[in-house]
Amino acid sequence: MSQTAILGAGVMGETLLSGLVRAGRRVDHLLVGEKRAERARELEERYGVAVVSNVEAATLADTLALVVKPQDMGDLLAEIAGVLRPGQLVVSLAAGITTAFIESRVPDDIAVVRVMPNTPALVDEGMSAISPGSHCSDAQLAEVEALMASVGKVLRIPERQQDAVTAISGSGPAYIFFVVESMIEAGVHLGLPRTTASELVIQTLVGSAKMLRETGTHPVVLREQVTSPGGTTASALRELEIHKVRAAFLAAMEAARNRSRELAEGI
Numbered sequence: 001m002s003q004t005a006i007l008g009a010g011v012m013g014e015t016l017l018s019g020l021v022r023a024g025r026r027v028d029h030l031l032v033g034e035k036r037a038e039r040a041r042e043l044e045e046r047y048g049v050a051v052v053s054n055v056e057a058a059t060l061a062d063t064l065a066l067v068v069k070p071q072d073m074g075d076l077l078a079e080i081a082g083v084l085r086p087g088q089l090v091v092s093l094a095a096g097i098t099t100a101f102i103e104s105r106v107p108d109d110i111a112v113v114r115v116m117p118n119t120p121a122l123v124d125e126g127m128s129a130i131s132p133g134s135h136c137s138d139a140q141l142a143e144v145e146a147l148m149a150s151v152g153k154v155l156r157i158p159e160r161q162q163d164a165v166t167a168i169s170g171s172g173p174a175y176i177f178f179v180v181e182s183m184i185e186a187g188v189h190l191g192l193p194r195t196t197a198s199e200l201v202i203q204t205l206v207g208s209a210k211m212l213r214e215t216g217t218h219p220v221v222l223r224e225q226v227t228s229p230g231g232t233t234a235s236a237l238r239e240l241e242i243h244k245v246r247a248a249f250l251a252a253m254e255a256a257r258n259r260s261r262e263l264a265e266g267i
Helices: 011-022 039-047 056-058 071-084 099-103 119-125 137-147 158-169 172-189 194-215 220-226 232-242 245-265
Strands: 004-007 030-033 048-051 061-065 089-092 111-116 124-130 152-156
Touching: 004 011, 004 056, 011 030, 011 039, 011 119, 011 137, 030 039, 030 056, 030 119, 039 048, 056 071, 061 071, 061 137, 071 099, 089 099, 089 137, 099 111, 111 137, 111 158, 119 124, 119 245, 124 158, 137 152, 158 172, 158 245, 172 194, 194 220, 232 245
Parallel strands: 004 030, 004 061, 030 048, 061 089, 089 111, 124 152
Antiparallel strands: 111 124
């Protein structure tokens, strides 16, 4: 099996590394590019993986997963471009970075795939959307699909949809946590102990998500099943509509989509 290198050992980089190890990828087929000596030792001890410089990782590996912040992508590509070779596969997990941006900074015949993951990958329930660049074969796209399947579900999409994906699933966990936080605070306001409110809200979220996934029923139908005419749920939903919560979610996700575009344009 060819070697895969993860360049960038932050939270998402380590998440991908640990997912690959749990999925059965041999550690001698994995490399990590990391400059900080203390962090390198930590990863070596935890996973038994070789941690080297970005340039060495790019020289040795066949597949490079670039897991850095969008504003750091240009510097990373400048650092490794001189050692890249035809046939290598570059996988970007940076929000807003286009395949064209990367292709313009690496040698010709380098395959590029853009990925938008999200943080539930930490518990192997991630959602990753992948898009091929102009030199990517079906086999290479399938390789990226397998790479990201180690931490959750994978969906192939046209690259023009990536900014919308960033707004929906990339940033999506934060919206869910915001709602959970608000519901817990409401529980406390209504007289519940915080621990009780937390347990009620979190299990309600987990159960509701499981119903959505396992029944395949449309969320409108599930919501209507909970909403009796003139009942408590109907009263609550009326308040949400009065406060234009649905419109606020749309505006929030449009703002996230626009920011994703700005990240690409500003680099």
